[in-house]
Amino acid sequence: MDNLLSQVYTTQDLADLSQSLTILENSLYRTDGVVPVGVREDLYAAFVKAADKRAFLDGWTKILEKAETVNVTLSFSPKEAFVLDLSAWVKQKYGPQAVLQITKDESIIGGIILEKDGHVTDLSIENMFDNMNYSQQK
Amino acid sequence: MSLPIIVMFWGSVLTSTALTVVVIYLLTKYASALEDLNELKIHDRRHEKAEDIVGEAQDQSTEIVADFKEKLTHVTANLELEAQKALLEQVAVFKTELTNEAKKASAETTAQIANSFEGVETELEDYKRARMTQIDAEVQKMITPIAKEILGRSISDSEQEEVVKRMLTKYGQST
Numbered sequence: 001m002d003n004l005l006s007q008v009y010t011t012q013d014l015a016d017l018s019q020s021l022t023i024l025e026n027s028l029y030r031t032d033g034v035v036p037v038g039v040r041e042d043l044y045a046a047f048v049k050a051a052d053k054r055a056f057l058d059g060w061t062k063i064l065e066k067a068e069t070v071n072v073t074l075s076f077s078p079k080e081a082f083v084l085d086l087s088a089w090v091k092q093k094y095g096p097q098a099v100l101q102i103t104k105d106e107s108i109i110g111g112i113i114l115e116k117d118g119h120v121t122d123l124s125i126e127n128m129f130d131n132m133n134y135s136q137q138k
Numbered sequence: 139m140s141l142p143i144i145v146m147f148w149g150s151v152l153t154s155t156a157l158t159v160v161v162i163y164l165l166t167k168y169a170s171a172l173e174d175l176n177e178l179k180i181h182d183r184r185h186e187k188a189e190d191i192v193g194e195a196q197d198q199s200t201e202i203v204a205d206f207k208e209k210l211t212h213v214t215a216n217l218e219l220e221a222q223k224a225l226l227e228q229v230a231v232f233k234t235e236l237t238n239e240a241k242k243a244s245a246e247t248t249a250q251i252a253n254s255f256e257g258v259e260t261e262l263e264d265y266k267r268a269r270m271t272q273i274d275a276e277v278q279k280m281i282t283p284i285a286k287e288i289l290g291r292s293i294s295d296s297e298q299e300e301v302v303k304r305m306l307t308k309y310g311q312s313t
Contacts, residue, residue, distance in 0.1 A: 074298070074302065075298060076295045076298045076299075077295070078295075078299065079295070079299070082299045082302075085303070086302075086306075089306050089310070093310065109286050109289055109293075110289065110293055110298055110301050110302075111301060111302060111305055112302045112305060112306065121309065123302075123305045123306070123309055125286075125289065125301075126286065129282050129285070129286060132278070
């Protein structure tokens with residue numbers, strides 16, 4: 001670790017390394033089960049066979065552009081099985097185009113906060129405490 | 139000795155004349171006396187009549203007075219009874235009104251006391267509620283950070299997952 005920088009020679013190397021770190025960070029909650037291996041192989045095969053590879057990629061890109069992000073805040077780092085369960089619940093709730101964007105925030109103590117298109121559903125323990133205090137103050 | 143006839147004649151005439159005058163005078167007096175007597179008798183009769191009338195009048199007046207007294211006594215007695223009755227009625231009415239007024243005043247006083255008591259009770263209840271809320275808020279303010287810290291630390295990841303699943307299930311059922 002101490003000699004990491006000794007192996008970074010150029011700014012491009014630094015950018016590549018930063019990009020790799022970003023990729024690693026973004027893949028923290030990635031699951032291998034979301035895109036089954038079969039689907040991936042079919043995609044590759046279809047891509048190889050496609051006469052117009054640009055049109056093929058544009059088509060898939062448009063499909064992926066339809067994805068709707070659901071921001072999820074948890075107080076812990078979820079395991080892969082839990083992420084899959086959570087994704088299934090979110091897709092059932094908001095539709096198959098719903099994609100999880102998971103963030104960890106210990107201050108919510110427990111529970112979950114869901115946010116989609118500006119609409120927040122706060123099911124966190126912290127919020128419960130706040131509501132309890134508010135109702136008692138009333 | 140014999141007196142002359144003439145003298146005797148003239149003496150007799152004079153005597154007779156004198157006697158006649160005297161007789162006339164006496165007769166006149168007698169007549170006057172009779173008239174007086176008659177007048178006196180008339181007067182007496184009138185007097186008697188008057189006395190009779192006065193006596194009758196006195197009798198009648200006595201009867202009238204007695205009758206009047208009797209009637210007056212009767213009327214007075216009736217008046218007393220009626221006055222007594224009217225007075226008793228008035229007293230009864232006054233008593234009823236006084237009782238009603240007393241009851242009304244008592245009810246009003248009771249209501250006023252009840253209202254005042256209720257007002258004080260409400261104020262006390264409000265104060266108590268406000269104070270309790272304040273105390274609760276202060277206690278919550280002290281306890282919440284500690285509870286959060288302890289709870290955050292004490293829940294394991296698997297328990298956290300379980301909590302989230304339960305919350306999502308409950309939320310899904312409520313929407």
